[in-house]
Amino acid sequence: xxxxxxxxxxxxxxxxxxxxxxxxxxxxxxxxxxxxxxxxxxxxxxxxxxxxxxxxxxxxxxxxxxxxxxxxxxxxxxxxxxxxxxxxxxxxxxxxxxxxxxxxxxxxxxxxxxxxxxxxxxxxxxxxxxxxxxxxxxxxxxxxxxxxxxxxxxxxxxxxxxxxxxxxxxxxxxxxxxxxxxxxxxxxxxxxxxxxxxxxxxxxxxxxxxxxxxxxxxxxxxxxxxxxxxxxxxxxxxxxxxxxxxxxxxxxxxxxxxxxxxxxxxxxxxxxxxxxxxxxxxxxxxxxxxxxxxxxxxxxxxxxxxxxxxxxxxxxxxxxxxxxxxxxxxxxxxxxxxxxxxxxxxxxxxxxxxxxxxxxxxxxxxxxxxxxxxxxxxxxxxxxxxxxxxxxxxxxxxxxxxxxxxxxxxxxxxxxxxxxxxxxxxxxxxxxxxxxxxxxxxxxxxxxxxxxxxxxxxxxxxxxxxxxxxxxxxxxxxxxxxxxxxxxxxxxxxxxxxxxxxxxxxxxxxxxxxxxxxxxxxxxxxxxxxxxxxxxxxxxxxxx
Amino acid sequence: xxxxxxxxxxxxxxxxxxxxxxxxxxxxxxxxxxxxxxxxxxxxxxxxxxxxxxxxxxxxxxxxxxxxxxxxxxxxxxxxxxxxxxxxxxxxxxxxxxxxxxxxxxxxxxxxxxxxxxxxxxxxxxxxxxxxxxxxxxxxxxxxxxxxxxxxxxxxxxxxxxxxxxxxxxxxxxxxxxxxxxxxxxxxxxxxxxxxxxxxxxxxxxxxxxxxxxxxxxxxxxxxxxxxxxxxxxxxxxxxxxxxxxxxxxxxxxxxxxxxxxxxxxxxxxxxxxxxxxxxxxxxxxxxxxxxxxxxxxxxxxxxxxxx
Numbered sequence: 088x089x090x091x092x093x094x095x096x097x098x099x100x101x102x103x104x105x106x107x108x109x110x111x112x113x114x115x116x117x118x119x120x121x122x123x124x125x126x127x128x129x130x131x132x133x134x135x136x137x138x139x140x141x142x143x144x145x146x147x148x149x150x151x152x153x154x155x156x157x158x159x160x161x162x163x164x165x166x167x168x169x170x171x172x173x174x175x176x177x178x179x180x181x182x183x184x185x186x187x188x189x190x191x192x193x194x195x196x197x198x199x200x201x202x203x204x205x206x207x208x209x210x211x212x213x214x215x216x217x218x219x220x221x222x223x224x225x226x227x228x229x230x231x232x233x234x235x236x237x238x239x240x241x242x243x244x245x246x247x248x249x250x251x252x253x254x255x256x257x258x259x260x261x262x263x264x265x266x267x268x269x270x271x272x273x274x275x276x277x278x279x280x281x282x283x284x285x286x287x288x289x290x291x292x293x294x295x296x297x298x299x300x301x302x303x304x305x306x307x308x309x310x311x312x313x314x315x316x317x318x319x320x321x322x323x324x325x326x327x328x329x330x331x332x333x334x335x336x337x338x339x340x341x342x343x344x345x346x347x348x349x350x351x352x353x354x355x356x357x358x359x360x361x362x363x364x365x366x367x368x369x370x371x372x373x374x375x376x377x378x379x380x381x382x383x384x385x386x387x388x389x390x391x392x393x394x395x396x397x398x399x400x401x402x403x404x405x406x407x408x409x410x411x412x413x414x415x416x417x418x419x420x421x422x423x424x425x426x427x428x429x430x431x432x433x434x435x436x437x438x439x440x441x442x443x444x445x446x447x448x449x450x451x452x453x454x455x456x457x458x459x460x461x462x463x464x465x466x467x468x469x470x471x472x473x474x475x476x477x478x479x480x481x482x483x484x485x486x487x488x489x490x491x492x493x494x495x496x497x498x499x500x501x502x503x504x505x506x507x508x509x510x511x512x513x514x515x516x517x518x519x520x521x522x523x524x525x526x527x528x529x530x531x532x533x534x535x536x537x538x539x540x541x542x543x544x545x546x547x548x549x550x551x552x553x554x555x556x557x558x559x560x561x562x563x564x565x566x567x568x569x570x571x572x573x574x575x576x577x578x579x580x581x582x583x584x585x586x587x588x589x590x591x592x593x594x595x596x597x598x599x600x601x602x603x604x605x606x607x608x609x610x611x612x613x614x615x616x617x618x619x620x621x622x623x624x625x626x627x628x629x630x631x
Numbered sequence: 632x633x634x635x636x637x638x639x640x641x642x643x644x645x646x647x648x649x650x651x652x653x654x655x656x657x658x659x660x661x662x663x664x665x666x667x668x669x670x671x672x673x674x675x676x677x678x679x680x681x682x683x684x685x686x687x688x689x690x691x692x693x694x695x696x697x698x699x700x701x702x703x704x705x706x707x708x709x710x711x712x713x714x715x716x717x718x719x720x721x722x723x724x725x726x727x728x729x730x731x732x733x734x735x736x737x738x739x740x741x742x743x744x745x746x747x748x749x750x751x752x753x754x755x756x757x758x759x760x761x762x763x764x765x766x767x768x769x770x771x772x773x774x775x776x777x778x779x780x781x782x783x784x785x786x787x788x789x790x791x792x793x794x795x796x797x798x799x800x801x802x803x804x805x806x807x808x809x810x811x812x813x814x815x816x817x818x819x820x821x822x823x824x825x826x827x828x829x830x831x832x833x834x835x836x837x838x839x840x841x842x843x844x845x846x847x848x849x850x851x852x853x854x855x856x857x858x859x860x861x862x863x864x865x866x867x868x869x870x871x872x873x874x875x876x877x878x879x880x881x882x883x884x885x886x887x888x889x890x891x892x893x894x895x896x897x898x899x900x901x902x903x904x905x906x907x908x909x910x911x912x913x914x915x916x917x918x919x920x921x922x923x924x925x926x927x928x929x930x931x932x933x934x935x936x937x938x939x
Contacts, residue, residue, distance in 0.1 A: 143712040225682035227664070230672050243674045296713040315714070315722045316885030317796050341795060343883035347778055348794045351786050355793055514661030514898050551672060 129629045130336075133611055135360040135622075136349045137340035140316045145296035146282035147219045150227045155279050156621040157340060160321055161304040162282040165193050165212070165261070166273050170626065172537070172617035173437070174273040178207055178283065178305065179261070188268025188573050193261045198328040201285050202309040209255030214286040216253050217241075228280040231535075234272070236264040267571045270578045271538040278536055307333045307625045316342055334613075334628035350606075359608040359629075360622065366422045369604055376609050380424040383601035384435045384619035385533030386542065387428070389479070389494070390595045394556035395526050396475045401592060402465030403474075407527070408596035409451060409458040410501035411494055416598065420493045421486070423604050428597035431546075431586055432539040435618035438579045443539050447583050450590035455501035462502060477506040481529040482516040490598070491529065520554045528554075533601065537619050539582045540569065546589055557594030637922075641915045648911040649700065649904065653693055656903050663709040663898040683709055683901070696904065705905035710897045716905035720887055724909075726796055727874030727886030733802060734809035734871050742814040743860070746821025747853065753826055761818060768815025777808040777881045794883040805882040809875060813867050817860060825856040858929060865921040869914045 141154040146162060149155055167177030176182065181194040199207040216235075219226045220242045233239040235253060240246030252264030265272070275281070285303045288295050295301065299313040299320075307327050312320035319340040323333050341358060343349040346365040352358045364372070372378045391398035391407070398404050413427030426434065429449035436443040466474060479495065481487040491508050498504045506527070511519060520528050532552070534541035543566060544550060548558035562585055569581035605622065607614060610631035615623040664679050680686045683706075684695055699706055705716035749761035784804060785793040792801050828834065829852060837847045874888025887906065894902035925932045 140711065142710055145713050148712040222678040223682070225679040227675060227679060229678075230675055242678070244678075294713070297715075297718065314796075314885060315719070316889075317726075317883070341883070342885075343794055345794075345881045345883065348781065348881055348883060351781055352793045352795070355786055355789070357793060357795070512896065514659070514896060518660045518662065 129631060131334055131629055132337040132339070133335060133359040133608070133624070133627070133629055134339040134341055134357065135624075136343050136352070136358050136362070137319065138342065138344050138349070138363065140342055141319065143296065144302075144310065144313070144319070146215065146279045146284060147224055147226045147228075148296070149279055152621060157310070157319055157321065158279040158282065159620060160306055160308045160338070160624060161302075161310050161324075162279065162306040163327075164276050164279075164282045166276040168277055168615075168617060168623065170615050172615070174277050177277075189265045191263045191265070191272065192256075193263070195259045195261060196328055197259070199305065200326040200328065201303050201305050202324045202326050203285075203303050204326050205285070206258070207283055207305050208258045208286075209261035210258070211283040211286050212261050213253050213255045214289070215282065215284040217248050217251055218284065218289065219280055220251060221248065226280070228278075231275065231278060231280050234265050234267075234269055234275070236266055268573055269570060270572065270575060271536070271540065274536045274538055308335075308338065318342060333625055335624060338624055353606050356608075359611050360605060360614070362603060362605045362621065364423070364604045364606065368606075369422055369424075372606060375606075377606045379605040379607055379616065381603045381605065381616040381622075382426070382433065382435050382618055383533065383603045384433050384537050385531060385601040386431060386433055387425070387490075387531050387598045387601060388431075388529075388595045389598060390520070390525075390528050390530050390555045391593070392523055392526050392528070392554075392556055393594050394523055397465070397469070397471070397477065398526060400465040400469050402461045402468065404593045404596070405451065406458040406462035406465060406502060407498065407504075408593060409454050409461070410504075411497050411596070411598065412453060412501075413599060416490065416493050416497075420489050421599065424602040425599040426602065428600045429590075431589055431595075431597060432542045432582075433534075433600040436537050436539050439575055440579070443579065443582070446579075447586055450587065451593075458502055462504070474504060477504065477526050478509050479506050479527045479529075480509045480511065480516070480519065480525045482513045483510045487529055494598075523554060523556050530554075530595075531601070534619050539579075539586070540566070543582060543585050543589065546594060553594075555594040557592065559588065559592060562588045562592070637919055641919060644915050645908065645911050646697075649697070649908050650693075652904060652907045653696065656900060657689055659895070659898065661898050663900060683707065685900075700904075700908065705908070706901035708899055708902050710894070710899040710902065716901050719890060719902065720905060720909055723874065723885060723887035723890065726884055727879070727888055728872040730802055730805055730809060730878075730884060730886065731868070731872030731874070733806040734813070735868055737806060737810035738813040738817055738867075739864075741810075742817025743821050743853075743857075745814070745818035747825055747848070749818065749822040750825030750829060750856075751848070753829075758822075762822070765815040765818040765822075768811045768818075771811070773808050773812065773875075774877050774881065776811055777805070777878060780804045780808055781881075794881070796882075796884050801882075805878050805884060808882075809871065809878050813871070816863070816867075820860050820863060821856065824859050825852060828852055828856040831855075854928065858925070861921060861924065861928065865918050866914065869910070869917050873910050873913060 137153050137156060139153055141149075141157050142151055143149045143154050144157050146158055149158055163177040165177060165179040166174045169175045178195060178199045179193040180196040183192040184190070195207060195209060201207055216232065218224055219229050220232055220238050222242055222244045229242045233242070235251060237246050237250040237252055241248055241251050254262045256262055269275070283305060288301075288303050292301070299310045302310045304310065304324070305327070307324060307329065308321035309324040310319065311322045312318070319342070320337065321340070322337045323330065323335065327333065341352070343352060346363070346368070349358060349361045350364070350368050353361045391404045393399055417425040417427055429451055430444060430447055432443055432447065434442055434444040438446060440446055462474070479491055481491045488510065495506050495508055498506055519525055520530070532542065532545050545552045546555070546557065546562065547553060547566060548563050565581050565585035565588060569578050569585065572578040572581055611627055611629050613626045613628055615626060617623060664676050677686065684692055687695070696706070705720070707715050708719060711719065745761045745765065749758045752758045781793055781804060784791045791804055795801055834847060834851055837851050874886035874891070876888045876892045878884070879886045879888040890902055891906045891910070893899070894906060
């Protein structure tokens with residue numbers, strides 16, 4: 088009897104000891120500080136939802152948008168973005184480009200400093216970039232640096248670090264040599280992979296990026312706390328050269344992954360900004376002032392396997408593409424404000440003549456009658472009396488299922504073709520598509536930086552992404568030419584031609600261009616919504 | 632002697648579990664480096680595989696793994712590239728365990744109470760009420776109960792925070808949501824076991840001796856009836872303190888529950904192994920402790936390896 092109680096008491100005591108494990112302990116209770124905020128002196132602190140634990144808050148290792156979101160706030164590269172999202176000089180104050188467009192010489196700002204007060208040097212940049220390329224680092228995004236001379240060899244383990252075309256000429260001068268000129272180098276340099284890291288810090292501590300303690304960065308904010316799987320806190324960096332432009336003192340990235348939960352936290356005021364809204368929430372919030380739609384630089388598409396019947400035939404591929412009512416699909420099924428897509432490159436890429444998409448226009452029209460004709464012609468060409476059974480494969484998710492079912496219905500209705508649906512768990516799915524073991528399969532592609540090249544490169548003959556089996560010399564040549572073209576007008580012209588060729592061959596059919604949906608507290612002003620990144624909070628301020 | 636023997640068996644069990652998991656894991660199709668941004672040229676992938684020794688033959692990987700396991704090093708996570716599996720478990724386990732222990736306390740206290748009351752009032756109104764509560768507890772899944780709790784206690788009445796982690800208040804709703812099912816199960820177990828015990832001859836003897844009914848119920852009834860519940864408590868305790876995917880996700884709790892599931896989807900081999908080994912260690916140790924605790928609850932049980 089008594090012993091039984093002892094066990095019980097032990098359990099209770101242990102749990103009491105564990106009460107210390109809640110985390111901070113000193114945290115404010117939710118919502119309690121709302122009433123007493125002085126209207127003139129608003130606490131410049133906001134809480135946003137980043138959904139998942141950032142896998143790597145390390146410029147060399149990050150490959151995902153969540154890590155990128157934090158990195159964009161705490162670091163700054165040679166180029167950064169202005170309020171419109173256009174690349175503008177950041178940690179560098181001046182750049183000289185050689186006449187052949189291959190050598191860039193950057194002059195770093197005198198007042199570019201790390202959050203510990205020490206200067207950001209050209210050596211830091213050199214070290215950071217070579218660290219990305221070092222095969223031992225195992226950086227996934229290293230290939231974004233292959234434009235640099237000697238980079239690919241070094242990363243492949245063939246060359247050496249000394250032969251890589253990045254060099255600190257002195258403390259403030261940083262030189263980059265490219266294999267060939269590229270027209271979008273400034274845009275590329277805003278990618279986090281090109282951010283500097285503090286050489287001494289990284290060399291001394293292998294695990295420097297695992298915790299917030301001792302973390303040093305050079306952006307508008309600095310990371311002060313990282314409670315894994317719970318929250319990341321960044322605070323204003325007083326060493327930042329442009330600190331006058333930064334209003335917020337503190338931003339908390341909460342890591343709440345359940346849609347209903349973060350929506351309720353937004354409703355109770357625990358969160359000031361949430362994204363990835365479930366469709367029922369979009370429906371009910373669509374007209375509220377807090378709702379915001381921002382184009383996301385990506386394309387939702389169905390790939391055709393051109394090695395497998397019936398998609399070996401171009402006309403049949405086109406027939407499928409023309410039988411989908413994208414307007415109905417985006418309005419009634421996805422409902423997040425997505426734009427129907429009739430090309431590969433989404434809106435958002437600015438060219439001297441305006442938006443690339445608008446300039447390029449639509450490459451095909453939905454037309455059930457024409458589609459039926461094309462299907463008939465295609466079957467005749469191949470000598471089929473009956474269309475081989477088509478299976479549409481997608482990765483397991485409610486959202487993709489809804490879309491696939493709608494597409495299935497539309498194909499039945501408009502083309503009189505019955506397709507089977509098949510879904511696979513994501514990891515298995517990637518394997519299946521990589522082995523070209525499908526007929527028609529869903530895929531999404533989001534540009535890491537905004538330039539048509541990123542989207543069109545997807546279907547290069549030797550791109551690891553191109554799982555359609557479609558290899559086209561003409562398309563590859565046009566892309567190749569566009570990459571060395573120095574004249575911007577001509578470069579975009581070549582890209583338009585490449586897209587035209589791609590859409591004419593149609594190894595995939597575009598469905599829609601992505602849209603990001605946000606709910607943002609209307610008291611938070613000047614949040615910058617960029618096309619292909621999460622909201623940038625450098626200039627944001629709280630007004631109430 | 633018994634304890635030494637048990638200890639060796641424990642180690643063997645863990646080794647078997649680790650080996651089986653390793654083999655099964657290698658059979659899952661896919662690759663930890665395949666992702667949305669699957670633009671990686673083959674040699675970039677080679678660099679990454681080399682970093683995690685995935686370029687070695689599988690038997691070599693297995694030996695390397697066992698080697699580091701003996702050193703209590705569970706390796707680096709592939710998904711969270713800057714963190715080790717040890718640090719993931721170290722930072723996630725306290726939250727999961729806190730929540731699990733609170734839930735266990737709620738479940739045991741109220742479950743036993745409910746079960747005992749039901750048994751004492753067998754086939755009367757209180758029995759029916761208790762069992763209706765228990766059936767609801769078993770049949771309402773936590774992913775329904777949790778949003779309901781949030782909706783009322785946090786959103787409508789504003790008594791408690793919606794989600795997140797940081798104070799005792801944050802842990803109340805998830806503990807309740809987590810406790811409900813085990814509470815109901817314990818109540819039903821306890822009820823049937825108690826009813827059985829109440830009909831035993833020694834209970835009648837105790838009654839005939841003139842003991843107070845309080846003493847009969849506590850000293851003779853509960854003590855005998857609780858044994859089956861205790862054996863069920865072991866696995867329950869382990870599964871609760873090692874975190875639960877659903878509750879931790881809904882309440883945004885920084886526990887380790889999600890790693891058991893996400894690691895498999897991400898093909899994060901070291902995390903799959905790490906969480907499995909961690910779970911089995913805790914399970915095996917707990918079962919051992921439960922075995923010993925029988926001795927205290929019921930002196931008739933002796934701790935011998937032969938069972939004499």
